Amino acid sequence: MIRVFLKWGALAVLVAAALYLILALYLQREFVFAMLFLVLTASAVAVFVSKKLYAHRYIFPAIAGMGLFVIFPLMYTVGIGFTNYSATNLLSFEQVKDNLLSRTYQSEAVRYDFSTYRTDEGYVLYLEGEQQSLATPPLELASGESRAPLFPVESAPAGEPLQIRDIIKLRQELSGLTLVTDDNRELSQASLRSFAAIHPQFTLHENGTLTNNQTGETYFPNHEIGFYVNGKGEKLVPGWTVNIGWANYVKVVTDPSISGPFLQIFIWTLSFAVATVIFTLALGLLLANLLQWEQIRGKGFYRTMLILPYAVPAFISILVFKGLFNQNFGEINLVLEGLFGVRPDWFSDPALARTMILIVNTWLGYPYMMLLCMGLLQAIPKDLYEASAMDGAGPINNLFNITLPLIIKPLMPLLIASFAFNFNNFVLIALLTGGAPDIIGASTPAGTTDLLVSYTYRIAFQDSGQNFGLAAAIATVIFLVVGALSLINLKLSKVKV
Amino acid sequence: MAMVQPRSTKYRVLASHIGMLAFIAVILFPLLMVISISFRSGNFAAGSLLPENPSLEHWYLALGIPYTDADGVTTQPPFPVLLWLWNSIKVAVVSSVLILALSTTSAYAFARMRFSGKGFVLKSMLIFQMFPPVLSLVALYALFDQIGNHVSWLGLNTHGAVIVASLGGMALHIWTIKGYFDSIDRSLEEAAIVDGATTWQAFRYILLPLSVPILVVVFILAFIMTIMEYPMASVLLVDTDKLTLAVGAQQYLYEQNYLWGDFAAAAVLSGLPITVIFLYCQKWIVGGLTAGGVKG
Numbered sequence: 001m002i003r004v005f006l007k008w009g010a011l012a013v014l015v016a017a018a019l020y021l022i023l024a025l026y027l028q029r030e031f032v033f034a035m036l037f038l039v040l041t042a043s044a045v046a047v048f049v050s051k052k053l054y055a056h057r058y059i060f061p062a063i064a065g066m067g068l069f070v071i072f073p074l075m076y077t078v079g080i081g082f083t084n085y086s087a088t089n090l091l092s093f094e095q096v097k098d099n100l101l102s103r104t105y106q107s108e109a110v111r112y113d114f115s116t117y118r119t120d121e122g123y124v125l126y127l128e129g130e131q132q133s134l135a136t137p138p139l140e141l142a143s144g145e146s147r148a149p150l151f152p153v154e155s156a157p158a159g160e161p162l163q164i165r166d167i168i169k170l171r172q173e174l175s176g177l178t179l180v181t182d183d184n185r186e187l188s189q190a191s192l193r194s195f196a197a198i199h200p201q202f203t204l205h206e207n208g209t210l211t212n213n214q215t216g217e218t219y220f221p222n223h224e225i226g227f228y229v230n231g232k233g234e235k236l237v238p239g240w241t242v243n244i245g246w247a248n249y250v251k252v253v254t255d256p257s258i259s260g261p262f263l264q265i266f267i268w269t270l271s272f273a274v275a276t277v278i279f280t281l282a283l284g285l286l287l288a289n290l291l292q293w294e295q296i297r298g299k300g301f302y303r304t305m306l307i308l309p310y311a312v313p314a315f316i317s318i319l320v321f322k323g324l325f326n327q328n329f330g331e332i333n334l335v336l337e338g339l340f341g342v343r344p345d346w347f348s349d350p351a352l353a354r355t356m357i358l359i360v361n362t363w364l365g366y367p368y369m370m371l372l373c374m375g376l377l378q379a380i381p382k383d384l385y386e387a388s389a390m391d392g393a394g395p396i397n398n399l400f401n402i403t404l405p406l407i408i409k410p411l412m413p414l415l416i417a418s419f420a421f422n423f424n425n426f427v428l429i430a431l432l433t434g435g436a437p438d439i440i441g442a443s444t445p446a447g448t449t450d451l452l453v454s455y456t457y458r459i460a461f462q463d464s465g466q467n468f469g470l471a472a473a474i475a476t477v478i479f480l481v482v483g484a485l486s487l488i489n490l491k492l493s494k495v496k497v
Numbered sequence: 498m499a500m501v502q503p504r505s506t507k508y509r510v511l512a513s514h515i516g517m518l519a520f521i522a523v524i525l526f527p528l529l530m531v532i533s534i535s536f537r538s539g540n541f542a543a544g545s546l547l548p549e550n551p552s553l554e555h556w557y558l559a560l561g562i563p564y565t566d567a568d569g570v571t572t573q574p575p576f577p578v579l580l581w582l583w584n585s586i587k588v589a590v591v592s593s594v595l596i597l598a599l600s601t602t603s604a605y606a607f608a609r610m611r612f613s614g615k616g617f618v619l620k621s622m623l624i625f626q627m628f629p630p631v632l633s634l635v636a637l638y639a640l641f642d643q644i645g646n647h648v649s650w651l652g653l654n655t656h657g658a659v660i661v662a663s664l665g666g667m668a669l670h671i672w673t674i675k676g677y678f679d680s681i682d683r684s685l686e687e688a689a690i691v692d693g694a695t696t697w698q699a700f701r702y703i704l705l706p707l708s709v710p711i712l713v714v715v716f717i718l719a720f721i722m723t724i725m726e727y728p729m730a731s732v733l734l735v736d737t738d739k740l741t742l743a744v745g746a747q748q749y750l751y752e753q754n755y756l757w758g759d760f761a762a763a764a765v766l767s768g769l770p771i772t773v774i775f776l777y778c779q780k781w782i783v784g785g786l787t788a789g790g791v792k793g
Contacts, residue, residue: 021647033643058606061599062667069665070625073633080635290517295510304776305521311775313725315743316768320531322750323757331530424629427727431747453631460635468635475632486627490620
């Protein structure tokens with residue numbers, strides 16, 4: 001009985017918390033996220049209430065986790081790819097309008113010299129005008145935004161005003177202060193000696209246009225590009241996020257400062273992934289063959305030593321290589337200089353940087369291939385080699401006529417997975433070169449060693465423009481490549497469910 | 498033993514040994530070098546593999562102890578390495594426990610129960626598994642930004658966010674455990690259910706005790722994978738004292754502030770335990786890894 005109560009009680013509490021979150025998101029006009037959590041909560045309730053969906057209770061948390069952190073971000077990213085979401089277009093239209101309408105400017109016409117008096121109850125600000133002088137009641141000055149009323153007075157308060165250096169000390173408190181006269185005009189500090197009237201910068205008209213009260217110019221909301229624009233085509237920043245259709249994709253294809261680097265990076269990404277798979281496989285297969293050879297003693301020792309690069313956490317070994325390859329202090333260049341008298345500049349020369357990346361990645365990746373091949377080699381019947389030895393075949397013949405044909409089929413899905421992994425090997429690039437050296441003439445950050453993933457990461461998070469829309473469009477292209485690869489993989493490996 | 502042996506076998510065995518030893522020497526060079534560098538004094542010193550004047554300064558700093566050299570100059574530790582290591586371990590342990598609990602129950606349902614959409618869900622999990630989270634970082638960032646506005650311990654710059662985000666990658670573990678469950682005869686559980694046990698009891702008291710080995714493997718796998726996770730943590734965590742080791746370690750090697758020696762000590766200190774765990778468990782881990790095709 002108590003258990004039943006507990007169960008329903010816990011469910012009710014969770015649902016209440018979720019509904020609160022959904023409502024809060026909805027009120028903030030975050031409809032996509034409100035919808036996401038609504039779907040999540042609804043399916044959770046359905047699964048835990050319905051007797052028919054009993055089995056789904058077990059899989060729900062895992063599926064929900066995957067939905068929330070893999071599938072939703074994936075779809076959201078594809079969606080962003082069709083918008084102009086970026087550092088200048090982060091907000092929604094309503095937020096941009098509110099932001100612009102809350103802006104103010106100080107007029108030169110209404111200006112008062114001010115002095116500050118310290119009294120027992122607090123500070124009094126005295127504003128001296130030609131016709132009318134004004135003063136505040138005693139104030140507790142605190143930093144941050146604050147407002148205080150102003151009243152007409154006949155003369156300055158008694159006592160000596162504060163010196164300029166004391167006013168400088170109060171600068172933070174004074175700059176956030178807005179003074180309001182009894183006829184509702186607002187004043188703020190204009191300089192160390194004066195206060196001036198502040199006016200709203202923009203006035204909103206019924207037809208949705210904004211007028212700049214200072215210059216008199218009119219701005220029209222343009223929902224095609226997500227900016228307020230005036231007749232001369234000048235934009236007001238910030239803009240808002242709008243759907244711009246295929247524009248990001250068109251830009252990737254037609255804008256030479258993007259399409260050039262994109263193509264170069266795409267080709268490098270493909271060659272990097274293919275080369276990595278070939279090098280690691282060749283090395284791994286060779287070593288696996290040696291380790292399988294019955295004549296070799298001390299297999300345990302060799303195996304442990306050869307596996308070591310795989311056992312060291314990748315983020316540490318990549319950084320170790322970054323230090324070892326350093327042009328001036330790196331140990332690799334010290335050795336090379338000692339032996340051959342050369343000091344290659346591994347991080348500034350594109351070809352050398354790419355060579356270095358391939359060396360490091362082969363070092364990182366061959367133990368995995370070796371382990372795979374060792375498993376597969378064990379399954380090959382020994383008498384095949386006996387027979388070939390009788391016929392006088394050498395190791396090369398054995399490799400191409402027996403070993404490879406027998407292991408290539410089970411190996412294929414794993415090679416594709418390895419290709420897909422290296423196609424997206426973000427950690428290696430981010431930690432080793434960060435994409436450097438840069439491609440000259442690119443409008444977004446793009447490097448000669450960048451892979452497509454690190455390229456999108458840099459567009460989104462390292463460029464000052466933070467062009468999330470463009471990054472998401474490129475990410476979508478990668479999704480398609482990865483999706484195709486994993487479908488092929490599923491077919492090849494004949495997964496049984 | 499092969500019956501037919503060419504005459505040159507002896508030389509070929511010898512050549513293989515020499516070749517492999519030479520190869521291992523090249524492969525281990527970076528690792529030995531970094532250990533050696535951690536004992537050299539200064540951050541720019543060059544020298545042989547065995548340091549001539551061994552110094553423990555980098556080790557003091559890595560362990561968070563200020564170091565005073567012979568001239569009386571005191572150096573403060575540049576980064577809180579032990580705190581980073583602790584952050585990493587904390588995040589990894591909590592994530593792994595959650596991943597283990599959730600993927601075990603899911604795997605049980607996939608292995609033993611019949612329900613609609615089972616094959617479809619299993620296959621889609623395999624496909625989505627291959628999409629790297631780096632690509633949807635913008636969306637993940639926005640997601641945690643939104644959640645953080647209402648649930649502060651799950652927002653940006655919290656370990657909660659990193660832990661929860663790691664739950665997206667359970668597909669591999671579900672497949673591994675499901676494979677193991679499939680290999681266990683289900684007649685015991687069926688007998689228990691005939692005797693009146695509920696499905697949950699059959700799972701909890703019969704299947705789980707039989708599957709301890711695979712659960713250990715999955716736990717260690719999940720632990721190592723979260724310790725090494727870089728992209729998500731690098732975007733979600735900001736403050737220096739919140740960073741995990743994978744994100745923090747690179748701060749040693751900025752061009753402007755190149756702390757090669759300090760990095761070496763920190764790398765050995767933090768990398769060694771993980772390496773030892775991996776080598777110790779390699780037999781089991783390798784099976785799991787090769788099944789899923791992670792890590793390159």
